[in-house]
Amino acid sequence: MNKKKFLLLMVLALSLVMMAGCSANETEPSTNGETASETSNDESYPNKPISVIIAYSAGGNTDIAARILLPYVEEELGVPLNVINKPGGGGWTGWTEFLNAPKDGYTIGYINTPNLVTGYLNPEFNRDNSLDDFDLIANHVLDYGAIAVRADDERFKTIDDLIEYAKENQVTGTTTGYAGDDHIAQLRLNDSVGTDFVAVHQAGTSEMLAAVIGGHVDVFFDNVGSVTIAQENGELRALAVLAPERSKFLPDVPTLEEAGYPAIVTSSARGLAFAKGVDEEKVKIVTDAFVKALNNPEHIKRIEDLGYLVDSMSGEEYLNFLKSDEAGIIEIKDVLGW
Amino acid sequence: MMDMIILALEQVFTVATMIGLFVGVSAGMIVGALPGLSATMAVALLIPLTYSMGPIPGLVMLVSIYTAGIYGGSISAILLHTPGTPSSAATVLDGYEMTKQGRGLEAIGISTVASVFGGVFSGLALLFLAPPLSTISLKFSEPEFFLIAVFGLTIIASLAADSIVKGLLSGVFGLIVGLIGTDLLTGFPRFSFGITNMQSGISLVPAMIGLFSISQVLSQLETLRIAKKHEIGDIKGKLIPSWKNLKAIAPTVLFSSVIGLFVGMLPGAGGDIGSWVGYNEAKRFSKNPEKFGKGCIEGVAAPEAANNAVTGGALIPMFILGIPGSAVAAVLLGGLMIQGLVPGRALFTTHGVITYSVIIGLILANIVMGILGLLTAKHLIKVTNVPVVILMPAIVLFSIVGSYAINNNMFDVYVMFAFGVGGYLMKKTGFHPAPVVLAMILGPLAEGGLRRTLVMAKGNVFTYLLGRPISVTLMILIVIAIVSPIILDYRKKNSKKLKVENGVPEE
Numbered sequence: 001m002n003k004k005k006f007l008l009l010m011v012l013a014l015s016l017v018m019m020a021g022c023s024a025n026e027t028e029p030s031t032n033g034e035t036a037s038e039t040s041n042d043e044s045y046p047n048k049p050i051s052v053i054i055a056y057s058a059g060g061n062t063d064i065a066a067r068i069l070l071p072y073v074e075e076e077l078g079v080p081l082n083v084i085n086k087p088g089g090g091g092w093t094g095w096t097e098f099l100n101a102p103k104d105g106y107t108i109g110y111i112n113t114p115n116l117v118t119g120y121l122n123p124e125f126n127r128d129n130s131l132d133d134f135d136l137i138a139n140h141v142l143d144y145g146a147i148a149v150r151a152d153d154e155r156f157k158t159i160d161d162l163i164e165y166a167k168e169n170q171v172t173g174t175t176t177g178y179a180g181d182d183h184i185a186q187l188r189l190n191d192s193v194g195t196d197f198v199a200v201h202q203a204g205t206s207e208m209l210a211a212v213i214g215g216h217v218d219v220f221f222d223n224v225g226s227v228t229i230a231q232e233n234g235e236l237r238a239l240a241v242l243a244p245e246r247s248k249f250l251p252d253v254p255t256l257e258e259a260g261y262p263a264i265v266t267s268s269a270r271g272l273a274f275a276k277g278v279d280e281e282k283v284k285i286v287t288d289a290f291v292k293a294l295n296n297p298e299h300i301k302r303i304e305d306l307g308y309l310v311d312s313m314s315g316e317e318y319l320n321f322l323k324s325d326e327a328g329i330i331e332i333k334d335v336l337g338w
Numbered sequence: 339m340m341d342m343i344i345l346a347l348e349q350v351f352t353v354a355t356m357i358g359l360f361v362g363v364s365a366g367m368i369v370g371a372l373p374g375l376s377a378t379m380a381v382a383l384l385i386p387l388t389y390s391m392g393p394i395p396g397l398v399m400l401v402s403i404y405t406a407g408i409y410g411g412s413i414s415a416i417l418l419h420t421p422g423t424p425s426s427a428a429t430v431l432d433g434y435e436m437t438k439q440g441r442g443l444e445a446i447g448i449s450t451v452a453s454v455f456g457g458v459f460s461g462l463a464l465l466f467l468a469p470p471l472s473t474i475s476l477k478f479s480e481p482e483f484f485l486i487a488v489f490g491l492t493i494i495a496s497l498a499a500d501s502i503v504k505g506l507l508s509g510v511f512g513l514i515v516g517l518i519g520t521d522l523l524t525g526f527p528r529f530s531f532g533i534t535n536m537q538s539g540i541s542l543v544p545a546m547i548g549l550f551s552i553s554q555v556l557s558q559l560e561t562l563r564i565a566k567k568h569e570i571g572d573i574k575g576k577l578i579p580s581w582k583n584l585k586a587i588a589p590t591v592l593f594s595s596v597i598g599l600f601v602g603m604l605p606g607a608g609g610d611i612g613s614w615v616g617y618n619e620a621k622r623f624s625k626n627p628e629k630f631g632k633g634c635i636e637g638v639a640a641p642e643a644a645n646n647a648v649t650g651g652a653l654i655p656m657f658i659l660g661i662p663g664s665a666v667a668a669v670l671l672g673g674l675m676i677q678g679l680v681p682g683r684a685l686f687t688t689h690g691v692i693t694y695s696v697i698i699g700l701i702l703a704n705i706v707m708g709i710l711g712l713l714t715a716k717h718l719i720k721v722t723n724v725p726v727v728i729l730m731p732a733i734v735l736f737s738i739v740g741s742y743a744i745n746n747n748m749f750d751v752y753v754m755f756a757f758g759v760g761g762y763l764m765k766k767t768g769f770h771p772a773p774v775v776l777a778m779i780l781g782p783l784a785e786g787g788l789r790r791t792l793v794m795a796k797g798n799v800f801t802y803l804l805g806r807p808i809s810v811t812l813m814i815l816i817v818i819a820i821v822s823p824i825i826l827d828y829r830k831k832n833s834k835k836l837k838v839e840n841g842v843p844e845e
Binding site for chain 2: 057058059060063064067068086087088089090092118124125126172179198202203205206209213214217233235305306307
């Protein structure tokens with residue numbers, strides 16, 4: 001009998017905890033953005049933990065890099081930064097969540113491009129979002145596009161071999177998904193040079209790597225980070241980078257422009273932002289803290305060990321970068337059928 | 339390599355690593371056994387915790403949770419008809435039958451032995467054969483994934499207990515659910531009705547929790563008012579498997595372990611697929627396939643050996659190529675990277691001690707898990723004596739928590755309840771939820787595989803497929819899988835006729 005009562009109590013207690021958790025979430029939106037920022041003492045911002053919404057799952061690339069960076073930002077701001085993983089909907093489950101959060105300065109989020117941009121440009125999804133919905137903080141990781149082949153591929157020694165061949169023949173290339181940066185790179189090459197790259201859309205870098213190393217797909221279209229590691233492991237040979245200048249990770253690999261082709265630049269980038277409408281003062285406090293933490297040499301080294309480049313651009317510069325990324329996609333809207 | 343293994347042994351038998359191992363095994367077993375809470379969720383939730391631990395204790399803890407979670411899932415599958423993780427969905431079929439026959443303890447004993455063997459087997463393969471095996475996994479690509487998925491789908495007809503038509507209908511329903519989401523090849527939202535949460539598809543774990551756990555709760559509620567004694571009688575079976583039983587399951591366990599190892603190595607195919615393929619093949623090659631689904635020990639041993647063999651298998655391409663072989667391995671890869679360990683040959687040279695420590699940790703975790711399992715089984719079994727009025731609300735509670743925590747998303751909880759009601763209605767009308775889950779897992783694999791194959795073939799699909807030896811082999815296997823039951827059936831009928839004509843009495 002006692003045992004039964006105990007079990008019942010346990011179940012009740014657990015459900016109470018859960019209900020409390022749920023109701024806490026529900027009451028939050030009722031404190032309107034404006035009033036909240038007025039009542040909380042501005043001088044002492046931030047005075048409670050800040051939520052960082054990541055639109056991808058725990059253990060993913062964005063998550064790993066974020067969890068390396070955030071402790072350094074915590075030191076600058078003096079409050080905890082709590083990661084909340086909200087995967088799903090191609091990132092939009094998480095982005096919608098933080099766009100709808102109260103504008104009190106206690107919710108920030110990672111924005112990943114080009115996924116964010118293609119997500120609102122693709123007419124199938126009927127989204128009326130744009131870059132104007134965000135107050136940008138700073139960029140974190142910038143990974144330019146790169147083209148590589150299997151290390152022992154006899155057909156393509158240089159980027160010229162590949163492009164000349166692809167003008168005459170159909171060549172398969174990997175991508176991380178429809179309208180992802182790798183797909184955009186292929187479409188823009190086809191558009192400007194007249195190559196015939198066809199995309200084999202896959203779920204992620206690991207599947208793409210397996211397909212190219214195994215000899216099932218011809219060309220590895222991905223980013224400098226993954227190409228660098230695969231080249232060090234003797235699995236791939238980098239042919240070109242799709243960047244404005246050579247990468248410090250692949251100093252011997254030419255940019256597409258250096259090789260005599262149009263200066264196509266694609267990248268996968270992720271940075272931090274508030275939803276528009278947060279007090280300017282607060283945006284500045286957080287931005288300053290992030291820029292300081294981003295430039296911490298210890299942080300830069302840990303990110304570079306993973307093969308990524310830290311680019312801490314903020315403000316105008318970050319906005320212009322995102323806008324040029326957006327422009328590159330708008331350029332091939334017809335090809336995508338948008 | 340040997341000297342590195344010895345150094346690694348020293349690292350494993352430190353206090354911190356041992357604590358990590360025991361915490362991992364216990365937590366994995368508990369989370370795995372609780373219906374609704376899955377191994378993937380446990381690893382994903384604990385990964386942030388390992389960021390501040392040293393690489394060896396942290397990673398050993400994660401692999402311990404992984405393998406123990408997969409094993410723990412079989413306990414609730416056997417005793418409560420609710421698989422604790424997707425990997426034990428196949429164990430429900432025979433495991434719960436055994437419990438209904440009062441042989442629950444025996445089933446747990448069999449599952450423990452099979453799981454430990456599968457886990458240790460794959461751990462040893464990981465330790466000694468990782469480099470050559472990872473090159474085999476590279477030979478598999480989209481055409482092979484498509485064919486493996488089709489091969490797996492051939493079992494649907496035999497999963498349906500009463501009627502093949504109902505089994506096929508359930509399978510088609512699962513395939514349709516698998517179509518929901520954004521089309522990978524065109525970026526077009528399919529059947530998402532403008533709902534952002536549906537644009538990434540219906541998550542498997544919440545759907546499965548609903549189909550198995552919630553539907554079971556609803557069925558139990560039906561009988562609540564009829565003051566009937568629990569249908570499960572006293573549990574009398576022997577926990578430690580008899581020599582005779584061990585000999586009976588030995589070939590199945592070995593064969594399923596090999597299957598699990600290979601399925602684990604393939605990117606994207608995890609314990610859920612491994613256990614179904616293991617169960618399917620055990621049934622196909624059994625001398626008395628009609629015993630399956632009616633509480634036969636091979637039906638418990640096969641999926642349990644296979645799903646634990648997947649764990650080591652999934653880590654092989656992850657360590658060497660950075661290609662995770664299962665969903666949990668993908669999460670583990672994150673745990674590896676955050677420690678500054680980048681997959682590749684360097685893991686077996688520069689960072690060899692860490693890598694070998696983790697592998698030895700995985701093998702040890704399987705053994706510890708077996709011992710803990712056998713020691714606690716007598717107490718675990720009491721869960722079937724817990725009154726329905728307490729057990730059922732608890733299952734609902736865990737199902738809600740488990741569905742929410744996998745993606746931190748309330749929508750998944752609604753999905754779980756919708757599938758729960760759907761699963762209950764299916765049961766009432768004689769449909770089985772197992773083909774739905776199987777088709778939800780394999781459908782997207784088959785679709786993606788086929789459509790990518792069409793691109794990769796550059797227009798010549800048939801010559802492309804025929805030029806790939808593994809594909810040809812798989813195609814032959816599929817034809818055999820579909821045709822052989824028909825021929826066997828025909829021959830059985832004929833021989834019966836002959837026997838009757840010759841006056842031989844039927845056995």
